[in-house]
Amino acid sequence: MSALTFAYLTEPVLKGVDFTLDKGAIGLLGPNGSGKTTLLRCLLGQVPLSRGQVSVLGWDMATQARAARAGLGWMPERGGVIPGMSGVGLVAYMGELSGMPARDAMQRAHEVLHYVGLADERYRACQDYSQGMKQRLKLAQALVHDPEWLFLDEPTSGLDPRGRVSILELIRDLAWNKGLGVILSTHLLADVEAVCREILVLRAGELLARQAVDTHARQARQVFEVEGFGNEEAFVAGLRDLGAQFEPDGRLLLVTLDLSKLPDARQGAGFDTAAGVNAILRVAAASDFALRRLRRRPVTLAEEFYRMVEA
Amino acid sequence: MPVYERGYTHWQPSGRRVNPAWLVIARRGITEPLKRRWLFLLILMAWVPAIVKGGIIYFKLKAGNLMDLVGGGWTSIEPEGFLRFIEGQRFSVFVLLAITGAGLISTDRRENGMSLYFSRPLGLLDYIGGKALTIVAFYCLITLAPVCVLCLFSYLVAPGATGPDLLLMTPLRTLVYCLLAGTSISLVLLAFSSLGTRSVFVMVWWTVLVSGTETVGAIAEGLGRGSLQAVNFLGQYHNAGSLLFGAPPRLEISPWISLAIVVAWTGLALWVLRRQIRPVEVVS
Structure with missing residues (x-):
């Protein structure tokens, strides 16, 4: 995808989005209205682009979207369940529309419904399904033609915690064990952490960041809980010289260190995890500040996300 | 891993014949309503005039022109008689198409079905073509099919009296008429269906279009304003x-x-469909 720009009427929704994805589980994060669903629609070739180029599976989506869609599965957030059909009927129907022979589609519909856990409910009218079953059904119809990429728009929306975990397990299995590419659009950061290896962060239609979910990639930024007594002013000044940021948290002082700014913190492609602790200990010793507590607080994806979005 | 999991396997194509998307859509559109038994009753009732006409033709061919006294031109086995038969089917056409066609697009819009359709390798023509074919099929089922059966029946009853024209040209004329008229009517009904998200809304507008305009046309005729009959849609x-x-x-x-x-109605319908059918969600 290069320099993608899309606008509804004159309102720009995506502005110069540019990235290339390898197969795997990708999380698409962003606040409401940031353009996540529109980006997925662009990847499906469902909307005309104002500018830029989208290429999926080697097909140019401006002119060859139909061919590309044979290799794509789409699970919409809202609706997506056609009333009056049984679960197996709907999934087989979608399989046929994806270019499968009728008998193959029916056989495959049974298989994927087994896979998503709807085997016992497959002959029921799908409008009578519970929300969790509908989500599974939508996942099944997206899988029926064995796509190379799955685009999932808020797949855990409206599910209870158990149903959510169950759907996430399926998605994780597909992405990590079955070799499917998955783009998971959601605002639930825990879902992304549970499934994805990489995230794309959108804000106001712009690609804000792209980074691995793996904590090692985030270890350049470390947060410490600090409590002590002594010459606090000198201690804070010493840390400030290292580029630290401070935030009071009750009796504690939260110190955020960027290891990339510390000398000798680099270790191979990453950072020495002890570099931050050592730096604080050195500053405390030099400024006559006795530490009562020094603990590294793990940086969650949520904190990282809010930091990026609110920056 | 969940206990119910049987494992995901990749699909191996069997090499069997693949149906085009429009045919898949049409087949589903035709078979789904037929699962309702009362629809069969409705279709059977729509065939009653054909059965009556068949009886009259039988007696006419057997008892000479005596039966001309019954039903006039409607009982004729000339081409005009069959056009009048199709015209006489307008109430059945109105009811059956309202039931089978009103929800074809409005339901997809309401349930975000378009998003599913257009995430598949199909285009606008496949979608509209499949939906239109559904309506054309039901239209032909109560117009073209009875006419063809009646022509065949007449020929079998009295081959010498009817001649090959009844077996060839009349069914051919009816086929062309039903395909063209059916296509145009189906596009207009689909255009109405694409304007709303509720079948009831579509049925109301369909009633206004068919019954309302026919009533206005009839009143205009009664008042001697023949030119106002141009508003009569099916007419x-x-x-x-x-x-x-x-x-x-x-x-x-x-x-x-x-x-x-x-032609103008058809063009307008196509324009509406082109504008309304998009793979976007309807936010309720």
Whole structure:
């Protein structure tokens, strides 16, 4: 995808989005209205682009979207369940529309419904399904033609915690064990952490960041809980010289260190995890500040996300 | 891993024949309503006039022109008689198409079905073509099919009296008429269906279009304002059909004007469909 720009009427929704994805589980994060669903629609070739180029599976989506869609599965957030059909009927129907022979589609519909856990409910009218079953059904119809990429728009929306975990397990299995590419659009950061290896962060239609979910990639930024007594002013000044940021948290002082700014913190492609602790200990010793507590607080994806979005 | 999991396997194509998307859509559109038993009853009732006409034809062919006293031109086995038969089916056409066609697009819009359709390798023509074919099939089931059966029946009852024209040209004329009229009517109904998200809304507008305009046309005729019959929606199809069947005009306006009105309706319907059918979600 290069320099993608899309606008509804004159309102720009995506502005110069540019990235290339390898197969795997990708999380698409962003606040409401940031353009996540529109980006997925662009990847499906469902909307005309104002500018830029989208290429999926080697097909140019401006002119060859139909061919590309044979290799794509789409699970919409809202609706997506056609009333009056049984679960197996709907999934087989979608399989046929994806270019499968009728008998193959029916056989495959049974298989994927087994896979998503709807085997016992497959002959029921799908409008009578519970929300969790509908989500599974939508996942099944997206899988029926064995796509190379799955685009999932808020797949855990409206599910209870158990149903959510169950759907996430399926998605994780597909992405990590079955070799499917998955783009998971959601605002639930825990879902992304549970499934994805990489995230794309959108804000106001712009690609804000792209980074691995793996904590090692985030270890350049470390947060410490600090409590002590002594010459606090000198201690804070010493840390400030290292580029630290401070935030009071009750009796504690939260110190955020960027290891990339510390000398000798680099270790191979990453950072020495002890570099931050050592730096604080050195500053405390030099400024006559006795530490009562020094603990590294793990940086969650949520904190990282809010930091990026609110920056 | 969940206990119910049987494992995901990749699909190996069997090499069997793949149906085009429009045919898949049409097949589903036809078979789904037929799962309702009362629809069979409705279709059977729509065939009652054909059964009656068949009986009359039988006696006419066996008892000479005596039966001309019953039913007049409607019982004729000339092409005009069959056009009048199709015209007589308008109530059944109105009801059956309202039931089977009103929700074809509105339901997809309401349930975000378009998003599913257009995430598949199909285009706008496949979608509209499949939906239109559904309506054309039901239209033909109560117009073209009875006419063909009646022609065959007449030929079998009295081959010498009817001649091959009844077996070839009349079914052919009816086929062309039903395909053209059915396609145009189906596009108009689909256009209405694409304007709303509720079938009831579509049915109301369909009733206004068919029954309302026919009533206005009839009142206009009663008042001696024949030109106002141009508003009669289904009447235009029958009037234009008189060109094909070599019959006198069914309305007081020229069949060519009716043909132009039919073309205009069709063009308008296509324009509406082009604008309305998009793979976007309807936010409720």
